[in-house]
Amino acid sequence: xxxxxxxxxxxxxxxxxxxxxxxxxxxxxxxxxxxxxxxxxxxxxxxxxxxxxxxxxxxxxxxxxxxxxxxxxxxxxxxxxxxxxxxxxxxxxxxxxxxxxxxxxxxxxxxxxxxxxxxxxxxxxxxxxxxxxxxxxxxxxxxxxxxxxxxxxxxxxxxxxxxxxxxxxxxxxxxxxxxxxxxxxxxxxxxxxxxxxxxxxxxxxxxxxxxxxxxxxxxxxxxxxxxxxxxxxxxxxxxxxxxxxxxxxxxxxxxxxxxxxxxxxxxxxxxxxxxxxxxxxxxxxxxxxxxxxxxxxxxxxxxxxxxxxxxxxxxxxxxxxxxxxxxxxxxxxxxxxxxxxxxxxxxxxxxxxxxxxxxxx
Amino acid sequence: xxxxxxxxxxxxxxxxxxxxxxxxxxxxxxxxxxxxxxxxxxxxxxxxxxxxxxxxxxxxxxxxxxxxxxxxxxxxxxxxxxxxxxxxxxxxxxxxxxxxxxxxxxxxxxxxxxxxxxxxxxxxxxxxxxxxxxxxxxxxxxxxxxxxxxxxxxxxxxxxxxxxxxxxxxxxxxxxxxxxxxxxxxxxxxxxxxxxxxxxxxxxxxxxxxxxxxxxxxxxxxxxxxxxxxxxxxxxxxxxxxxxxxxxxxxxxxxxxxxxxxxxxxxxxxxxxxxxxxxxxxxxxxxxxxxxxxxxxxxxxxxxxxxxxxxxxxxxxxxxxxxxxxxxxxxxxxxxxxxxxxxxxxxxxxxxxxxxxxxxx
Numbered sequence: 001x002x003x004x005x006x007x008x009x010x011x012x013x014x015x016x017x018x019x020x021x022x023x024x025x026x027x028x029x030x031x032x033x034x035x036x037x038x039x040x041x042x043x044x045x046x047x048x049x050x051x052x053x054x055x056x057x058x059x060x061x062x063x064x065x066x067x068x069x070x071x072x073x074x075x076x077x078x079x080x081x082x083x084x085x086x087x088x089x090x091x092x093x094x095x096x097x098x099x100x101x102x103x104x105x106x107x108x109x110x111x112x113x114x115x116x117x118x119x120x121x122x123x124x125x126x127x128x129x130x131x132x133x134x135x136x137x138x139x140x141x142x143x144x145x146x147x148x149x150x151x152x153x154x155x156x157x158x159x160x161x162x163x164x165x166x167x168x169x170x171x172x173x174x175x176x177x178x179x180x181x182x183x184x185x186x187x188x189x190x191x192x193x194x195x196x197x198x199x200x201x202x203x204x205x206x207x208x209x210x211x212x213x214x215x216x217x218x219x220x221x222x223x224x225x226x227x228x229x230x231x232x233x234x235x236x237x238x239x240x241x242x243x244x245x246x247x248x249x250x251x252x253x254x255x256x257x258x259x260x261x262x263x264x265x266x267x268x269x270x271x272x273x274x275x276x277x278x279x280x281x282x283x284x285x286x287x288x289x290x291x292x293x294x295x296x297x298x299x300x301x302x303x304x305x306x307x308x309x310x311x312x313x314x315x316x317x318x319x320x321x322x323x324x325x326x327x328x329x330x331x332x333x334x335x336x337x338x339x340x341x342x343x344x345x346x347x348x349x350x351x352x353x354x355x356x357x358x359x360x361x
Numbered sequence: 362x363x364x365x366x367x368x369x370x371x372x373x374x375x376x377x378x379x380x381x382x383x384x385x386x387x388x389x390x391x392x393x394x395x396x397x398x399x400x401x402x403x404x405x406x407x408x409x410x411x412x413x414x415x416x417x418x419x420x421x422x423x424x425x426x427x428x429x430x431x432x433x434x435x436x437x438x439x440x441x442x443x444x445x446x447x448x449x450x451x452x453x454x455x456x457x458x459x460x461x462x463x464x465x466x467x468x469x470x471x472x473x474x475x476x477x478x479x480x481x482x483x484x485x486x487x488x489x490x491x492x493x494x495x496x497x498x499x500x501x502x503x504x505x506x507x508x509x510x511x512x513x514x515x516x517x518x519x520x521x522x523x524x525x526x527x528x529x530x531x532x533x534x535x536x537x538x539x540x541x542x543x544x545x546x547x548x549x550x551x552x553x554x555x556x557x558x559x560x561x562x563x564x565x566x567x568x569x570x571x572x573x574x575x576x577x578x579x580x581x582x583x584x585x586x587x588x589x590x591x592x593x594x595x596x597x598x599x600x601x602x603x604x605x606x607x608x609x610x611x612x613x614x615x616x617x618x619x620x621x622x623x624x625x626x627x628x629x630x631x632x633x634x635x636x637x638x639x640x641x642x643x644x645x646x647x648x649x650x651x652x653x654x655x656x657x658x659x660x661x662x663x664x665x666x667x668x669x670x671x672x673x674x675x676x677x678x679x680x681x682x683x684x685x686x687x688x689x690x691x692x693x694x695x696x697x698x699x700x701x702x703x704x705x706x707x708x709x710x711x712x713x714x715x716x717x718x719x720x721x722x
Contacts, residue, residue, distance in 0.1 A: 039680060039687040046667065067654065067679045075657055075675050083671040293428065296436055306407065310444040314436050318428045319400060325686060326400040 003140070003182030003209040005241050011355040013260040016347055019210075019241050021087040021139040022180025023079060024054070028241060028262035029350075031253065031343045032057045032089060033269065033336055037066065038082040041270045042325075042332045045083050051305070051333070052340030055087040055139075057265045060132050061096035064122070065115045069135040077137030089140035089265070092129040092171070094164075094186075095147045095214070095246070106146060108163065126170035130183070134176060141183040142212065143171035148190050150218045157190030164188045165202040172206050182209030184243060190215060191224050193231035200235035211236045212243040213261070222252060229259040236260075250279060250342055250360045257346050258355060269339045273332025276320045280338070285313075287331065292317040305337035364501070364543030364570040366602050372716040374621040377708055380571075380602055382448040382500040383541025384440060385415070389602060389623035390711075392614065392704045393418045393450060394630065394697055398427065399443040402631045403686075403693045406444050412666070412694070413701030416448040416500075418626045421493050422457030425483070426476045430496040438498030450501035450626075453490040453532070455525075455547075456508045456575070456607070467507060469524065487531035491544070495537060502544040503573065504532035509551050511579045518551030525549045526563040533567050543570025545604060551576060552585050554592035561596035572597045573604040574622070583613060590620040597621075611640060611703055611721045618707050619716060630700045634693025637681045641699070646674075648692065653678040666698035 009016040017028040033040045033048055036059045040048050048056065058078055063069060072081050078088055094111075097104060101113035101122075110125035129144040145164040148157050168185045175183040185203035189195030203211060213232070216225045225247070236242050243263035244256050253264055272279065276287040280300035285292070298308035299316065307316075307330045319327030342360070349355045365381040378389040394401045394409055397420045401409050409417065419439055424430060433442050439449055455472075458465060462474035462483075471486035490505040506525040509518050529546050536544040546564035550556030564572060574593070577586045586608070597603050604624035605617050614625055633640065637648040641661035646653070659669035660677065668677075668691040680688030703721070710716045 037679075037683045037685055038676070039683075039685045042686045042690070044667070044687070044690065045671070062683075066683055067675070071655060071675075074655060075673065081673070081676055081679075083676070294432060294435060306405070310406070312436065312442070314428070314432075315399070315442055315444070318398075318442075322398045322400075322423075322427055324398055324400045325403045325689070326405070328686070329403070329405065329690065 002177045002179060005210070005239065007239070009351050011350045011353050012258060014257050014350050014355050015260060015262060016350040017241065017262055019262075020180065021055075022178070023085060023087045023139050026054045026087055027347060029253075029257045029343055029346050030054055030263055031339050032263065032265040034059075034265055034267045035082060035084070036267075037062045038072075038078060040336075042273065042329050043270070043336065047333055048084070048336065049086070051336040052344060053336065055089060056084055058088055058090045058136065058138070059093070059096055060090050060129060060136070061093035061100065063136060064093065064132050065117050065120075069132040073135040073137075079137055087139040088137070090133045090136055090138040090142065091245070092133070092142040092144040093124055094129075094145045097124060098147045098149070106163070108166065110144070110167075111146075126167040127174035130171050130174040139181055140210070141175060141181070143168040143183065143185050145186040145188060145214055147218070148188055148215045150190065150215070150220050152190050154190070154192050154195070157188075157192055158195050161188040161190070161195050161199050165199060168203060169206050172208065184208055184210040184212050186212040186214040186245070187232070187236070188215050191220055191228060193228070196228055196231055197235055200232060204235075204237060208240070210241040210243060210263075212245050214245045216244065217246045217248050217252070222255070225252070226255055226259065229256060229261065250339070253342065254346065254358060254360050269335035270332045273335045274328040276327070276331065278331055279335050287313070287316045287320050287327070289317075299334055300338070303334065303338065303341070305334050307331065307334040307337075363538045363540060366571070366600065368600070370712050372711045372714050373619060375618050375711050375716050376621060376623060377711040378602065378623055380623075381541065382416075383539070384446060384448045384500050387415045387448055388708060390614075390618045390704055390707050391415055391624055392700050393624065393626040395420075395626055395628045396443060396445070397628075398423045399433075399439060401697075403634065403690050404631070404697065408694055409445070409697065410447070412697040413705060414697065416450060417445055419449055419451045419497060419499070420454070420457055421451050421490060421497070422454035422461065424497060425454065425485075425493050426478050426481075430493040434496040434498070440498055448500040449498070451494045451497055451499040451503065452606070453494070453503040453505040454485055455490075455506045458485060459508045459510070467524075469527065471505070471528075472507075487528040488535035491532050491535040500542055501571070502536060502542070504529040504544065504546055506547045506549060506575055508579070509549055509576045511551065511576070511581050513551050515551070515553050515556070518549075518553055519556055522549040522551070522556050522560050526560060529564055530567050533569065545569055545571040545573050547573040547575040547606070548593070548597075549576050552581055552589060554589070557589055557593055558596055561593060565596075565598060569601070571602040571604060571624075573606050575606045577605065578607045578609050578613070583616070586613070587616055587620065590617060590622065611700070614703065615707065615719060615721050618711075630696035631693045634696045635689040637688070637692065639692055640696050648674070648677045648681050648688070650678075660695055661699070664695065664699060664702070666695050668692065668695040668698075
C-alpha cells in the first residue's frame with residue numbers, strides 16, 4: 001500500500017493508529033479541520049497547527065472552481081498555496097456537487113453541473129476528480145461518489161450505491177500510486193445494512209488504502225448512523241484506516257471511535273465558532289445569551305487554548321453582540337482546540353484500555 | 362505631571378521620545394491601533410503586540426453604549442477585559458457622537474444624543490466623559506470636544522472651538538490625577554490659523570499632560586492639514602507629547618512627524634485590510650485585482666510579518682475573491698505590521714539625524 005497504517009493498540013473495536021503520509025504522520029483517531037476553500041475559516045495555519053490538528057481537509061469542488069486546480073498546481077500545490085506543510089486529505093467533490101451545484105445531471109460517466117459561484121458548466125468524472133486531486137497534491141485522495149440523499153428508498157439507495165461502486169473502480173484506476181499518497185474508497189448504501197455490506201465488499205474487492213463511510217450525518221440521526229457502523233461490523237479491513245465523513249458532534253465522534261472509526265472531519269468547530277456556539281467540557285454554550293454578559297470566567301476552565309487563557313465569557317459575549325469579527329475568530333480557535341483535545345483524550349483512553357469509561361459532557 | 366515624557370533626540374522639529382504610563386513605556390513617534398469596541402478588528406492581542414504596537418486606543422462612545430463603562434469596571438477595567446496589558450488611550454466620545462449618534466443636541470453643558478445602536482438617549486458631559494474613561498481605566502484620557510465639521514465658516518469654527526475650550530477646562534477639573542495616568546487637551550479651530558493658535562494657548566493655560574490636534578483628516582486634504590501643523594509652530598509645549606488624532610496614511614504620518622507630532626491613531630491599517638488594500642514598501646495594492654491571481658510573491662518582500670512569511674499574493678487574492686474571512690485577517694495583520702515598522706524606521710531615522718532623507722513609497 002502507498003500509505004502505511006499501523007494499529008498500535010486497541011480497546012474493544014477502537015484502535016490507536018499511525019497513518020504515514022508524504023507530509024507527516026497522523027496519530028489516530030484524528031479529527032481533520034475543514035479547509036474548504038484552502039482556508040480553515042477564520043484561523044491561520046499557525047492556530048490550526050497549535051490546536052493539535054495533524055491533517056486538514058480540502059474540497060475538490062470548491063478548489064476546482066476557485067482558484068482552479070491547475071492554478072494551484074502552478075503555484076506549487078495546495079500545501080504551499082495554503083501554507084500547510086502537514087498532510088492534506090481532499091474529498092472528491094461528490095458531496096458538494098449534490099449540495100451546492102445547480103442543474104446537476106448524474107450519468108454513468110460522472111456528473112454535469114453548473115457552478116454555484118458563476119454558473120459555469122463542468123463535467124466531473126471519476127478519473128477527472130482523481131486528476132484534480134493529483135494536481136492539488138493531496139496526500140489522501142477520495143474516490144468520486146454520489147452522496148445518496150436521505151431519505152431514499154432501498155431501490156434508490158441501491159442504484160446510487162452501485163453507481164458509486166463503478167465510479168470507485170474508475171477512480172482507483174486513475175489513481176497514480178506514489179509513496180506516502182493513497183486513495184480511499186467510500187461505502188454508500190444509505191441506512192440499509194445489506195447495501196452497506198455489498199458496498200464494503202465491492203470496495204475491498206477493488207482494494208483501497210483506506211475506507212470511508214459516506215452518506216451519513218445527512219439527517220438520519222445519531223441512532224441510525226451508529227446502526228450503520230454497527231452493521232458494517234468486520235466488513236472493513238482491520239489493517240486499513242476507516243474514515244467517517246462529515247461527522248460530527250463530540251458525542252458522535254466518541255461513539256464512532258468506540259465502533260472502530262479512525263478519521264473524522266466536520267465544519268462544526270468553525271461553523272459553531274462563527275455562530276456563537278462554544279463546546280466546553282460542561283456542554284455547549286450560546287455566547288449570545290445575556291447570562292454571559294458579566295461572567296469573568298473563561299469558556300472552559302479545563303481548556304488550555306489561547307482564548308480561554310486570555311478572555312472571559314463576558315468579553316466573548318460582548319464581541320458577538322457587537323458583531324466584532326474577533327468573536328468568531330476566538331471562538332473558532334477555542335472550538336478547534338476543544339476538538340483536538342477530545343481526540344488526544346480518546347487516544348490516551350484507548351492506549352490505557354479505558355475507553356469504556358470515557359464520557360463527554 | 363502625571364505622565365512622564367522625555368525627548369531623547371530631535372531632528373529638525375521631529376522628536377524621539379518616551380512616554381511613561383502606568384502600563385508601560387511608549388517610544389514615540391508611535392502609532393496606536395484602534396480598538397473601537399475593545400477589539401482591534403480581526404486581530405488578537407497577540408498579533409497586535411507582535412506587530413510592535415505599544416499602545417492601543419479605545420472609544421468611549423462605543424464602550425459606554427456596549428458593554429457599558431460600569432460593566433467593564435466591574436470586570437476589572439478595559440485592560441483586563443480586552444486582554445491588553447499595555448497602555449491604553451481612550452478618546453472622549455466627541456468625534457463619534459458627531460459622526461455616528463442620532464438627534465444630537467449640543468449645549469454648553471455637553472451633548473444629548475440617541476445611540477446609533479439602539480436609540481437610547483444619553484447625555485455626555487465633559488465631566489461625564491472623564492468619569493467614563495476613569496471607569497475604563499485609561500492610561501491617557503482625552504477631554505470631551507466638539508469635532509468642528511468641515512467645511513465650516515470662521516465664525517462657526519470659532520464658536521465650536523471656544524465651546525470645546527470650556528469643555529476642556531471642565532474635563533481637566535474632573536480628571537483625578539494618579540501616577541502614570543494623564544489627560545490630553547485637544548486643539549480645535551478648523552483650518553483657521555488664528556483660531557488654532559487661540560485654542561492652543563487656551564489649553565496651555567489650563568495645562569495638560571499632552572496636546573492633541575483634532576478636527577483634521579475630515580476632508581480638508583493633506584495640504585491644509587499640514588498647514589495647520591505648520592501654523593501651530595511653537596504653540597504646543599516642547600516638553601509634552603503631541604498627538605494628531607485620526608491620522609492617517611503612511612505619508613501623512615511621515616509629514617506630521619517631520620512637524621513634531623509624536624502620537625497617531627487611525628483605522629486605516631485594519632479597514633484597508635478588510636477591503637483588500639495592502640500597504641507595501643512599493644506602494645498600495647488592491648488584492649482583488651486579477652493581476653495578483655497567479656503571483657507567488659509575498660505582499661512585500663521587505664516585510665517580516667507572518668502574512669508575508671507564509672502566504673503569496675495569489676493566495677490572498679483567492680481569499681478575497683472567495684469572501685474567506687482569513688483574507689481580512691491576514692491583510693490586517695500585514696498592514697498593522699507595516700505601520701509599526703514605519704514607526705520604528707521613523708524613530709531610527711530621528712535617532713540617526715537622517716529624517717530629511719526619509720521616504721515612503
